[in-house]
């Protein structure tokens with residue numbers, strides 16, 4: 001495989017993975033180092049005839065800590081250890097929802113040719129700069145030809161695993177973004193029927209009713225980091241202005257869609273008065289506990305929020321919480337995925353191959369997804385473990401008239417413009433200036 005020299009477009013793009021400015025740059029984590037000094041190009045590995053003693057320790061980085069998917073990743077690692085007891089696995093988590101801190105750590109380690117064995121990474125456009133910089137290995141044969149992966153995977157995840165035309169990563173889940181979760185008791189007490197809210201702007205009146213008739217706030221939200229507000233904005237954009245506009249905006253056509261971009265910002269601004277007062281200091285998981293405790297009626301989030309409900313005793317789907325498609329977006333599945341890429345200079349190439357093969361298996365996806373609140377990218381994973389909510393998400397996915405990739409979660413937008421979008425959102429949540437944010441969003445793609 002070819003390499004691109006430093007300073008070319010590839011590394012420039014990679015430099016945009018974290019960007020400066022915005023609260024994304026506020027990492028407090030330290031750079032992890034691998035335990036081995038061996039530097040190998042992952043391109044020359046083979047699993048033929050290897051003995052278990054050949055395995056170097058595997059280092060895997062992710063941001064699934066606490067309520068944000070920890071039970072799911074623990075179940076995944078348990079399954080892997082059962083299958084490969086001889087491979088030492090070193091988990092090296094970097095907390096921070098939406099990858100707030102991990103992106104920074106990974107960019108630095110990859111640029112220093114000191115990557116972990118693999119890490120939690122959105123596939124698709126997010127990995128494009130890594131591919132352009134020649135940092136990822138082609139795993140079409142070593143991984144994707146195993147476990148019937150090429151036949152069993154849905155087309156979308158398979159395509160997202162090939163950001164530059166070759167397989168470089170293994171998607172493990174599909175999350176949905178255009179959800180409106182709600183506390184059932186609160187909305188019932190308020191006399192609000194979430195299914196009857198037909199467009200995002202109508203949610204304002206519903207939240208007013210909640211606040212008039214209950215002690216709860218209309219909407220749980222976190223503005224501590226920009227990504228949940230960018231998420232909310234993209235859900236509003238999709239629901240109010242439709243998927244063609246959404247997709248054009250994801251392609252960077254901000255100026256051409258001025259009215260929609262600004263209109264969606266204004267709607268988010270209209271929601272603000274119904275947010276929990278501490279929105280600036282709580283994380284997305286802390287905001288979600290307000291739905292669980294009945295302190296908030298609604299929550300717009302990816303269905304990782306449902307993974308958290310599932311781990312909560314006495315908070316049952318259908319009785320205590322439920323979900324509708326975000327108003328105006330019924331029939332559309334706005335999605336993102338998590339995947340595990342194979343970097344070159346891999347500290348443990350053989351162990352990494354095994355780990356990635358495992359992530360692509362039925363067993364791994366059956367263990368991980370029910371706890372994560374996501375559905376599997378393989379089509380042959382038995383549904384029994386998934387429970388009624390995720391089974392409904394699977395049906396919604398299957399019956400959806402369109403599946404649109406997430407802007408905020410890196411599938412549709414490359415790291416550099418995405419950093420610009422997050423910076424614009426960080427400014428928005430401090431001054432709530434629609435015109436200024438629109439200009440900054442436009443700049444993000446220039």
Ligand code: BGC
Nearest residue numbers: 068069097098304337338409
């Ligand atoms: C990831 C999810 C994660 C969520 C919140 C998303 O970008 O895809 O796996 O649960 O961020 O941190």
